[in-house]
Amino acid sequence: xxxxxxxxxxxxxxxxxxxxxxxxxxxxxxxxxxxxxxxxxxxxxxxxxxxxxxxxxxxxxxxxxxxxxxxxxxxxxxxxxxxxxxxxxxxxxxxxxxxxxxxxxxxxxxxxxxxxxxxxxxxxxxxxxxxxxxxxxxxxxxxxxxxxxxxxxxxxxxxxxxxxxxxxxxxxxxxxxxxxxxxxxxxxxxxxxxxxxxxxxxxxxxxxxxxxxxxxxxxxxxxxxxxxxxxxxxxxxxxxxxxxxxxxxxxxxxxxxxxxxxxxxxxxxxxxxxxxxxxxxxxxxxxxxxxxxxxxxxxxxxxxxxxxxxxxxxxxxxxxxxxxxxxxxxxxxxxxxxxxxxxx
Numbered sequence: 001x002x003x004x005x006x007x008x009x010x011x012x013x014x015x016x017x018x019x020x021x022x023x024x025x026x027x028x029x030x031x032x033x034x035x036x037x038x039x040x041x042x043x044x045x046x047x048x049x050x051x052x053x054x055x056x057x058x059x060x061x062x063x064x065x066x067x068x069x070x071x072x073x074x075x076x077x078x079x080x081x082x083x084x085x086x087x088x089x090x091x092x093x094x095x096x097x098x099x100x101x102x103x104x105x106x107x108x109x110x111x112x113x114x115x116x117x118x119x120x121x122x123x124x125x126x127x128x129x130x131x132x133x134x135x136x137x138x139x140x141x142x143x144x145x146x147x148x149x150x151x152x153x154x155x156x157x158x159x160x161x162x163x164x165x166x167x168x169x170x171x172x173x174x175x176x177x178x179x180x181x182x183x184x185x186x187x188x189x190x191x192x193x194x195x196x197x198x199x200x201x202x203x204x205x206x207x208x209x210x211x212x213x214x215x216x217x218x219x220x221x222x223x224x225x226x227x228x229x230x231x232x233x234x235x236x237x238x239x240x241x242x243x244x245x246x247x248x249x250x251x252x253x254x255x256x257x258x259x260x261x262x263x264x265x266x267x268x269x270x271x272x273x274x275x276x277x278x279x280x281x282x283x284x285x286x287x288x289x290x291x292x293x294x295x296x297x298x299x300x301x302x303x304x305x306x307x308x309x310x311x312x313x314x315x316x317x318x319x320x321x322x323x324x325x326x327x328x329x330x331x332x333x334x335x336x337x338x339x340x341x342x343x344x
Contacts, residue, residue: 010058018066035059193215
């Protein structure tokens, strides 16, 4: 496997199908200019003989979904490894707690690139759910034109529409901040809950800082953007859902971890709330889950994040980080162990 020792050895480890989506001719050319790529990629097993040999000679690991965790034992078999460029968002799987205890390896993330499609999807969902587009589409389809073209179903429902709609953002994460920026350029009122955010910082984002319960009661739409942390487990439960107004919208493009789905199902069955779930718990939902058939629930299959040509934005950032590392420049988006208390 040895190659050109004038360049650092790059190990690509991710799901088998990802390199085709991540890397086109331009991306491959950039990688080959900066590194010597270990052959046989992509690797998904660092314990099999081939994967162990590849890991042992890697200076840089280009990782994404499907990369094996860098446990202490595996790190002991990676004496040359100096950088992990993660071409996705959360590094927790590839760099678990024991990784940070055992190494000073540079870790970078493409979370900044991932945040953009999630924020765009969320903004679009706020607009579409504000007009109850999905249910009105279903009603129109069922009527087969019986109501006449331009019947304007929902015209006299005051809880529909987006003029001065009150949107509550739970979590001033990268994505939450991008969503607030998009909302601030439209006719929305914005509130934000984040225990790490000051009132002045919220105002600079165009939002009012509120505590969680006040935000839930105030909002016409609530959008979740908090990280997976022990203290955020089921932060939206029966008590919190009961605070939301009739006809309010709950959007989750973060993680199902944040929501008690038993409590959510009870509210969904009542028909009182409108709900869009991109990330349920469990994921995927079982085939017999009632969520699939409720008219006030929109389920999407975890598509808010990067897919299709959006993967190139992730690889572009990861490759840029590799190029900077090889060139002796500081990383753009490093991850430190202290960050794990606040990020997904």
